[in-house]
Amino acid sequence: MKKRYFSYLMVLIFFGASCAGAADLAGVEIHGFISQGLLWSDNNSYFSADTEDTSFQFNELGINFGKSLTDQLRVGMQFFSRDLGSTGNNEVVIDWAYGDYRWRDWLGIRAGLVKMPHGLYNDTRDQDMIRTAILLPQSVYPEMERDYYTRMWGAEIYGNVFAEVIGNISYKFLVGTYTPDTDNSGLAVGVASSGFMEVQDFNHGIQYSAGLIWETPLDGLRVGATGWIMNDAGADLKMFYEFDPSVPSGSVTSLEVKRWATVYSIEYIWENLRLTAEYRREHTENRWTDLAFFNSDVDAEGYYAGATYRFTDWLEAGTYYSVFYPDRDDRDGDRYAAQGNDFQAWQKDFALSLRFDINEYWLLKLEGHVMDGAATLLSSDNPDGFEEDDFLFAAKATFNF
């Protein structure tokens, strides 16, 4: 869907905004949100945006329609548009669209474009009004890699199982596929950042995903495990540098990728206090068709711990400390040191957030990040090189109905 529909979406959004709460047309519930933010950083630029000069390329816009056709059958879809630096670019996409047949409370099936489980907060990563922080911890929810684990065309079985003794267990199993848009994907931007190649075409093959959330008998405590795997993904890459005479500059070669990730989560809520910790492991196997010397097996690791507290109806604060290693076997950066900067081996982030709920529909957030390391930075965003220590400021306003 092209940008010319963006204006139609805006009209729909503000039409809905004139209603108190959700709009409802012939039994179809309509909800929406719009967020606009800014990013400013001291030394490095982030997320394919020129944050050193203050970037306003930071927004999300969504509108969804849902209707229960029977007591057990529901259909719905959400249109979505986002911009973050060079990714998204406000192309309007379908965020999710599926039919949901809930045969029993413990077993249902969904089919269509479904959201993938990844940690506790991935399925609402684009809805700013649902959490305290502006930016989710990049150690577990990397923005530039979101296309691997946001949504898929496929099917899902899900359910809730409850017993007094064990608490509540929510489960979901998904199978499907999703091919990112090469023009707007963070993955494509990351590849192009090297300057040596660009993505011509993606192929994500079949993906499997699962999530298990256990709300324990201890009030407020839940633990979770989520994961996904793709065995036959890949990309066609156009080369701009001749690494080998068999692949001259300007030619296209293929990369096959096997990738899996798991996230383990724990969250405890006591009245207005929320404590969360999550840990991510990700394994990637790259196999080049023509450039075997680039083949690699890499294990990335990330984790964070955070807390939020709601002081009043209109004020909530949060903080987290996030750590990411793109290669857990080189946490000290010895391999990166040989190429120049050992601190490219890690990204440590201490964040502090303030959320102001102006009313039921509007909210404003302010956030600061003290950064150590350059593991998530792109060379194309930082042509003059990286600085180890940095400060990133974010602000965001959101309207939702």
Add this chain to the structure above:
Amino acid sequence: MNIKKYGQMLLLACALLLMTVSAVPAQQAVVICNKTVPHDSLGSSDIQQIFLGRKTRWSDNQKISFVIMKDGEAHTEFLRSYVSKTPSQYQAFWRKMVFTGQSGLPLSFSAPEEIINYVAATPGAIGYVPAGLPHDRVKVVATVPAN
């Protein structure tokens, strides 16, 4: 003012205070159901599962239609006692359900009388209202203690 009159006024003030205190209900709110619901009482876990959208049918397979208050002290105390969430956490929970397509928003009313009217008229319905309101058209299946 002499001591006798002062004492009488103090006694009157205490009596008025006691009347006020005794008028405050021991319960903050009551959980009410339509009279077709096949239960005369409900446990806290059942109520929690219902108001989180996880339990959708009664034991006789009748659809559960739950309704909530938009705000107020009874709303806050009900959520604290039975759902273990603050009003903002409960709102965030349902926003997540809506914006991931899993559900629509729960039906909500500002006035307790509207909740009583809805529950009384809707087979399988359940809601909660401040204690002390007339509710002879519905049945009480649980109480929310005052904090």
